[in-house]
Amino acid sequence: MATLAEQRRAIQEANTKARRASDGADARRASGRDMVERRTGQQQVDDINAFLNPPRPRKTLRPVEPRGPLLGQTGTGTYTPPPAGSPGGGIASPLTEKTKIIQDDEGASKVVPDRDYYAGGFTSSDGLFVLPAISVQRLTDANGAEVQFLFANPQGTVPPEAP
Amino acid sequence: MTTPGVPPWGCPWHGLVRDNQLTLPNGEVMTFPMQGGEWYQRGHTRLIRHPGAPADERTEAQIEADIALGRQWWREAIISAGTLHGRPLNYLRPWFYIDPAGRTWRVECDISLFSEAVEITLTRFGVLSGQPVTYRYTIPRPDLGQDEPVVDVLGLELALVDSTADGGKALMGFSGRLGPTPGQVFPFVPLGWVEVTLAGPGSDCQCAVRVVKTRAQALGAVAIEDHFEPGQSFTHGPIFDPVYGYEPNDLRSVFLYRTVAFEGSYDFMRRSVAGKVLAMFYSPAGELRELTLDLSSVRRSQVVERNANFGAAAFDGVLTNTSETMTTVRISLDEQPLFSESYTTTLAATQALSGDYLIGGSWTRVNQSNWGFPDGSTSTSGSGTTDWDWIVEPGATPPVTSVDFELALQLEPSGARIGPEPVYVGVSESVAIELQPAMHSLNLYSMTTRLPSDEGTRYLGVAATNGGIVSVPPLITQQRPIYGSACPVTGRVERDTVPICFT
Numbered sequence: 332m333a334t335l336a337e338q339r340r341a342i343q344e345a346n347t348k349a350r351r352a353s354d355g356a357d358a359r360r361a362s363g364r365d366m367v368e369r370r371t372g373q374q375q376v377d378d379i380n381a382f383l384n385p386p387r388p389r390k391t392l393r394p395v396e397p398r399g400p401l402l403g404q405t406g407t408g409t410y411t412p413p414p415a416g417s418p419g420g421g422i423a424s425p426l427t428e429k430t431k432i433i434q435d436d437e438g439a440s441k442v443v444p445d446r447d448y449y450a451g452g453f454t455s456s457d458g459l460f461v462l463p464a465i466s467v468q469r470l471t472d473a474n475g476a477e478v479q480f481l482f483a484n485p486q487g488t489v490p491p492e493a494p
Numbered sequence: 495m496t497t498p499g500v501p502p503w504g505c506p507w508h509g510l511v512r513d514n515q516l517t518l519p520n521g522e523v524m525t526f527p528m529q530g531g532e533w534y535q536r537g538h539t540r541l542i543r544h545p546g547a548p549a550d551e552r553t554e555a556q557i558e559a560d561i562a563l564g565r566q567w568w569r570e571a572i573i574s575a576g577t578l579h580g581r582p583l584n585y586l587r588p589w590f591y592i593d594p595a596g597r598t599w600r601v602e603c604d605i606s607l608f609s610e611a612v613e614i615t616l617t618r619f620g621v622l623s624g625q626p627v628t629y630r631y632t633i634p635r636p637d638l639g640q641d642e643p644v645v646d647v648l649g650l651e652l653a654l655v656d657s658t659a660d661g662g663k664a665l666m667g668f669s670g671r672l673g674p675t676p677g678q679v680f681p682f683v684p685l686g687w688v689e690v691t692l693a694g695p696g697s698d699c700q701c702a703v704r705v706v707k708t709r710a711q712a713l714g715a716v717a718i719e720d721h722f723e724p725g726q727s728f729t730h731g732p733i734f735d736p737v738y739g740y741e742p743n744d745l746r747s748v749f750l751y752r753t754v755a756f757e758g759s760y761d762f763m764r765r766s767v768a769g770k771v772l773a774m775f776y777s778p779a780g781e782l783r784e785l786t787l788d789l790s791s792v793r794r795s796q797v798v799e800r801n802a803n804f805g806a807a808a809f810d811g812v813l814t815n816t817s818e819t820m821t822t823v824r825i826s827l828d829e830q831p832l833f834s835e836s837y838t839t840t841l842a843a844t845q846a847l848s849g850d851y852l853i854g855g856s857w858t859r860v861n862q863s864n865w866g867f868p869d870g871s872t873s874t875s876g877s878g879t880t881d882w883d884w885i886v887e888p889g890a891t892p893p894v895t896s897v898d899f900e901l902a903l904q905l906e907p908s909g910a911r912i913g914p915e916p917v918y919v920g921v922s923e924s925v926a927i928e929l930q931p932a933m934h935s936l937n938l939y940s941m942t943t944r945l946p947s948d949e950g951t952r953y954l955g956v957a958a959t960n961g962g963i964v965s966v967p968p969l970i971t972q973q974r975p976i977y978g979s980a981c982p983v984t985g986r987v988e989r990d991t992v993p994i995c996f997t
Binding site: 435452453454455456457458459460461462463485 | 500503504505506542544545547550567568569578590596619622625
């Protein structure tokens with residue numbers, strides 16, 4: 332079954348040809364076809380079906396790339412050496428916090444995270460409570476190199492501890 | 495200093511806690527725990543002011559939100575009946591010292607008459623991480639001034655009563671317990687005060703202890719003055735005249751008790767105590783304040799007439815006694831009067847005596863007395879009989895019961911009580927005049943009066959606390975004690991029939 336667009340184009344071509352026709356043979360042939368179609372009613376059936384069951388255009392699926400390992404490829408690049416005096420080639424994950432040994436009030440040793448704190452920290456509204464703020468946190472990267480996080484002072488209520 | 499970008503945090507819930515319910519400024523009520531303990535501890539408040547508390551730099555929108563939620567971000571804290579922000583602090587013992595570097599230390603002081611050393615422990619407080627560091631200091635204990643006078647009390651206690659806002663000074667008070675006596679308005683006899691001072695960093699603290707008031711200084715100066723009309727003869731004999739008092743040898747109730755034996759008349763008798771210290775605490779500036787009692791009772795024109803027959807082994811007769819007594823009570827906070835009134839009472843009494851001097855003999859008294867009070871009311875006793883046994887050798891001078899009058903006067907914690915006395919029995923306590931200082935909490939005091947015509951005890955509309963003398967709504971109630979609490983941040987003072995405390 333022709334689509335409505337195809338039918339419209341066909342009607343337009345037919346009219347154009349009819350206008351351009353110089354003799355009556357084509358007209359007669361057309362008139363004969365029309366008469367046949369009117370007798371058979373095929374055109375009416377096609378017109379009615381065109382309204383009732385217009386054909387829907389089907390969408391095609393996106394093509395899927397075939398799965399599987401990619402083939403090895405060869406690339407090229409230009410090596411840029413690090414500037415002179417650079418400490419290394421960066422921090423290698425994972426980072427592990429270092430620990431240190433301190434003596435408690437009773438003289439016993441215990442292992443604690445290797446950090447330094449600002450004495451001030453975040454202070455409660457009444458000044459009595461302090462959430463400690465880390466000033467230095469010492470870590471070790473995957474290559475064994477020391478890494479330090481240096482945190483800004485949150486400006487608490489207490490000046491830094493005397494050394 | 496503030497911490498930029500960090501909103502205020504801590505405990506914003508402040509107000510009056512009553513029956514474990516805290517009423518917020520926006521009217522909402524939240525459950526808030528209260529501590530138990532003695533009634534005068536339950537409203538006790540102490541201020542903590544950290545000089546480095548962050549400034550309030552909230553935006554207008556934040557302030558409006560806090561007001562709507564009933565939150566108050568105070569830069570001060572209150573130790574409320576042994577709690578801080580609702581958490582118990584082992585009661586009244588600890589205080590908080592903020593050293594010159596701004597570090598806060600929890601301080602506990604172990605001091606007693608039984609140890610020659612004073613141990614002071616400083617534990618870092620408020621750092622919300624790790625085990626706090628502790629420093630202990632031991633210093634020699636000075637003479638605490640408790641040797642004289644010797645008093646007979648059931649228990650002698652030394653406890654923290656106040657501390658300054660930075661904790662550099664703490665006041666500890668000696669008190670003597672007089673036994674369980676429900677309905678008291680003043681729970682113990684103050685017997686002296688000791689001050690502990692701290693200076694320097696908590697890790698290297700300079701600690702000192704000094705005596706603020708010895709026992710003798712706390713009890714004040716007693717004066718006894720008798721003037722007799724000239725030409726009168728006085729005979730020692732079995733004539734008892736407790737000028738005031740209830741139960742001999744009971745220090746709780748004996749006041750101006752004295753046993754004398756005389757016949758004749760007084761020009762006047764004066765009994766007075768001056769500068770008796772009822773309480774001490776700190777002003778907001780950290781200066782010591784004293785609440786003192788001055789009391790004077792003068793009996794004028796007392797005439798005792800005897801019509802008695804004293805035989806070798808027995809006696810009988812009738813005594814008549816007329817007198818007028820004026821009692822003046824003055825309570826002062828740092829010499830500023832909290833209460834000062836004078837009351838006059840009159841007495842006309844007769845006493846019929848009969849007895850004998852034999853070993854194991856007895857003395858029978860029949861008493862009748864008529865009292866007149868300054869509010870115009872009178873009271874007439876019914877007759878009563880008192881049997882009083884004694885043992886005396888025949889023919890010897892009968893004994894005169896005596897108590898340590900001076901000591902009894904000093905120990906009387908409740909000021910004055912005018913009216914009934916054992917010899918002239920018949921005036922019940924309900925028609926006596928009562929004048930008693932009242933303790934609502936360890937830092938809140940007032941005054942009570944009760945005249946015979948009063949339907950209850952009057953709690954005056956003034957009170958003394960750390961901030962000075964303040965006005966409070968007067969009360970008339972039968973209930974004792976009356977609880978009270980003073981807010982050291984807002985200055986608000988409340989009294990109530992149930993435990994209350996500002997937090």
